[in-house]
Amino acid sequence: MKYNKLFIISLLLLSACGEKKQSETPANQNAGENTISLTEAQMKNAGIATAKMEIREMSSILKLNGMIDVPPQNMVSISVPMGGYLKSTKLLPGMHITKGEVIAVMQDQQYIQMQQDYLTAKAKYSFLEKEYQRQKDLNQSQASSDKVYQQVESDYRSQQILITSLGEKLKLAGINVASINNEKFQSSINIYAPISGYVSSVNVNIGKYVAPTDVLFELVDPSDLHLALKVFEKDLDKLYIGQKLKAYSNSQPEKKYDGTIILIGRNLSEDHNTEVHCHFETNDKYLVPGTYMNADIEVKNTRSNVLQTDAIVRFENKEYVFKATNKNQFEMMEVTTGISENGYTQITPSQKEDFTNENFVVHGAYSLLMMMKNTEE
Numbered sequence: 001m002k003y004n005k006l007f008i009i010s011l012l013l014l015s016a017c018g019e020k021k022q023s024e025t026p027a028n029q030n031a032g033e034n035t036i037s038l039t040e041a042q043m044k045n046a047g048i049a050t051a052k053m054e055i056r057e058m059s060s061i062l063k064l065n066g067m068i069d070v071p072p073q074n075m076v077s078i079s080v081p082m083g084g085y086l087k088s089t090k091l092l093p094g095m096h097i098t099k100g101e102v103i104a105v106m107q108d109q110q111y112i113q114m115q116q117d118y119l120t121a122k123a124k125y126s127f128l129e130k131e132y133q134r135q136k137d138l139n140q141s142q143a144s145s146d147k148v149y150q151q152v153e154s155d156y157r158s159q160q161i162l163i164t165s166l167g168e169k170l171k172l173a174g175i176n177v178a179s180i181n182n183e184k185f186q187s188s189i190n191i192y193a194p195i196s197g198y199v200s201s202v203n204v205n206i207g208k209y210v211a212p213t214d215v216l217f218e219l220v221d222p223s224d225l226h227l228a229l230k231v232f233e234k235d236l237d238k239l240y241i242g243q244k245l246k247a248y249s250n251s252q253p254e255k256k257y258d259g260t261i262i263l264i265g266r267n268l269s270e271d272h273n274t275e276v277h278c279h280f281e282t283n284d285k286y287l288v289p290g291t292y293m294n295a296d297i298e299v300k301n302t303r304s305n306v307l308q309t310d311a312i313v314r315f316e317n318k319e320y321v322f323k324a325t326n327k328n329q330f331e332m333m334e335v336t337t338g339i340s341e342n343g344y345t346q347i348t349p350s351q352k353e354d355f356t357n358e359n360f361v362v363h364g365a366y367s368l369l370m371m372m373k374n375t376e377e
Contacts, residue, residue, distance in 0.1 A: 034332040035325065036372045043328055046367035050324050050359040053305045058339045058346050062238060062297045066229035066275075070289050074221040076194055082173045083212050084108035086204050087188055091217055093202055097193045104191040104216060111173060115185045118166040118177070125159045132156040197221035200289070225287055227259055227278040229295055233268055238299045240264075245278060245297045257284065259295070305355070306344040308362040312337060313369045321347070322361040322368050330361060330368060 038046070084106040091103055135152040138144035167177045174189040201218040204210055227247055231239065239261060247257040258281040265274035278295070280287065312335070313320050319337050322330040338346030361368060 034372075035329060036332075036368060037326075037329045038368075038371070040328070042371070046364040046371070048361060048368070049363035051308065051311075051362045052357065052359055053307055053347065053355055054344070055303050056306045056344060057300065057303045058306065058341050058344070059298050059300050060339045060341075062235055062299045064229040064231060064276075064295045064297065066227055066293060066295065068287055068289050068291045068293060069226050069228045069277075070220055070222065071224060071226060074195070074197075074224050075200075076219040076221075077215045078103070078191060078194075078217040078219065079212060079215050080106050080173075080191070080210055081212050082108070082110060082114075082169075083210060083214075084111070084189075085209050086206050086216070088206060089202075089204075089217075091199050091202050093199055095199045097195075097197060097199060097219065099193055099196040101193050102190045103193050105188050106174075106191060106210075107188040109187075111175065111189060112185050112187055114166065114170055114173065115175065115180050118163070118170060118180060119182060121159060121163045121166055125156075125163055128152070128156045128159050191216070193219065195219055195221045197223075220289060222283060222287070222289070225280055225283060225289065226262075227280065227293055227295065229276045229278060230273050231264075231276045233272040233274075236264065236274070239276060239297065243297060245295045247278070247280070247293050247295045249291060249293055252286075253294075257287070257293075258282070261297075304338065304346045305348070307347050307360055309340055309343055309345045311360050311362040311365055312345055312347075313365045315369060315373075320369075322365055323355070324359040324361070332369070332372065 038048070085108055087105040087107040089104040091097070097103060132152050132155075135144055135149045139146065139149040170177050170180070174191065175186055179186070197220050199217060200220045202216075203214070203218075204216045210216060241261055241264065243261045245259045245261065247259050248255060259278040260281065261276055262279045263277040265276060268274050307321060311321050313322075318334055320332050321335050322332055325331050336348040338348065340346070
């Protein structure tokens, strides 16, 4: 009798454990290859929440790189049309200059020779002018032959041309023609800054002879800096005149400079890229021509289907979302993702289906993935 009671108690305990284990196991947990069903308790513990796909206009960031440049009219190469020796200069690379100030003094004996030729030509012109008037009067009264009159007139006109030519050469050399006289010649000339800005390079030293083709200094006016960006052919249709951007350097990526696209190149290089010129909204002393810069341009795309980024799980180098099929039942489906912005990600299903009215798991997606894969194992 005692043994019968013990046997009955054991059967009751085993039956209770079996019922408890059966109640904790979800019904049809792996109903299909990519489908999972959960109990209400599992739904609550995993924090499962669903939502429909939304249609939003997403924007992406186009990252470009380039270099700070200045337009040709803001770069000046200083040379001496007549050549000469550099007598003095105070310029150093990086030095600021003001338009009209003396930046160098040149000296050469040819400047003296040009002034001598000019004064000699003027003296001879005075004689020829009087002779021309005299022969003109004589010719009118038939006291002089036409041949003599024509020869004097030719010499007079030639001398006028010579004086004009020598005067223009003196002006080109930087010598004021009005200040030339017989008592004092100018042996040196001043070179004046044609723009305000700074000196980018100094290519001569004092005492060096420079030819007319030599560049003494290079000056830059930084008032109109440009950012020249390299853009590949496939991205050209995303850009337009007036588009805004943020530029920054590698050394100071946290310091952003606002800019605007002002010109888009139309000639492609061998690498199928072209230059896009941008204008900085404000000038900064740290913006120097030749500096390499990066730029972020916000590009607007077409309206797309999007889900919250938390809805997307990654497994075996593929991306998936969970679609709600029935109550507490979910199907894992592969998708292709696009742009992510403000917590939402562009979604393209692998199969061409309409998911406008479908619900997807937006919270607890990774919990579902872990339960599904653990069950399969």
